[in-house]
Amino acid sequence: MKTQENALGQLGNAIGKGLLAGIAGTAAITLSQMIEMKITKRKPSEAPVKVAKEVTAIKPSNAAAKEKVSQEIHWAYGTAWGIARGIVGLTGLRGLPAAAVHFAAVWGTSMIMLPKFKAAPPVTEEDVQTIAIDGVHHAVYALAAGFVYDALDNSYHETKLHKVVKQLKLKGILKK
Template sequence: MQLKRASLAANIGSGVFAGVAGTAVMTAFQKLVEMPVSNREDSYFPATFAERILPVHPAGPEARKRLNYATHFSLGGMWGTAYGIAATTGLRGQKAVNTVFATVYTGDVLLNVALGLYQPTQWSKKDWIVDLLGKYVQAQATGAAFDHFFGPARRS
């Protein structure tokens, strides 16, 4: 049996779900592994990003925390769309994960530098490791979720 390639729209939709799942894995990794090892506090960067690009201004710490998680998972879903696009071109597995990660991570850094939110030239080695590792965990989990659970390829 041959696998029929799914449409771009189906792959993007599946990518969103996979990206949200990948973000859940990344969040668990950060909370249970990375933060206890690095002694890093919770990051509210997603909320700061949302406040910079959207007309939102949370009223209080709980509202900001909700905005932070909503933005965190929304950005993860958007990263997942890139995996869906890659799948439409035939990329899957580790090659897709690495290609998508390199492309999206570079775009992420450049966008945040342009917005004045990142200053990577001032990051420590630890900052780079934490940022790269967390987002690479997300990319790996997104690829696995897409390929094993959400990928819309159908048998013909």
């Protein structure tokens, strides 16, 4: 017997899948940033700690504490953005269109929030290479989170599977 989920159940389901997708996206952007920093010799960003100082008045006492706080905020922030991917999934968007909406929300927010908290200059004052690198990192996040979300979302697979089966039946490959 198939039961219909209620709206709160669907929301909770989307949030849970979104959190897992956010963890995967954060892992992906972290790896992307580590590879880029190796190539460009760039030091890790202090933006998470700068925002934390503004918002919570946290003041790490040394470099090790600063790195620890930065990583904790980076992972919490990226994981939390997975909830937005879950909400996008509730709209029915899937695949690249959903990843594009999620990407725009995440990267757009960072372009507004970081300058507001004096953690980065406004995008109009950044060089093209820095903007491009940041965009690539955020795209990696959104694509990884989207891939994981869609993989966890059964309704997405059922929809795709039903389309494939329907096409095979229409072509006479499968019997009705």
